[in-house]
Amino acid sequence: MLRVFAGWLGESVARKDAVFARHDDHGFAVVMPETNLAAATTQAERLKAAVRKLAFPGCPGLALTISIGISVLQPFEDVATWVERAERTLQDAKPGARKRPVPTPA
Secondary structure: OHHHHHHHHHHHOOOOOOEEEEEOOOEEEEEOOOOOHHHHHHHHHHHHHHHOOOOOOOOOOOOOOOOEEEOOOOOOOOHHHHHHHHHHHHHHHOOOOOOOEEEOOO
């Protein structure tokens, strides 16, 4: 199922410059260069809508939820700080906010 989801993710993000990476045990990171918060939020909403339609062969009735944290790299910060902020945002998106992207403040 993880491979099906990873393939779907690659097809669903319609950007040739996007970079995909496995993150932690159950997560994926999508890095979209030169993308502002509004564009990232729009892409996240598209992913959220598309995941509802995702089907897994041999697993009828399987439904997934998706939690999305959005973080934009600021000119003054290093990558480690940016990733940490993205991880906090993802955690904020999980508890009571299932199925909706939560952008980080700048």
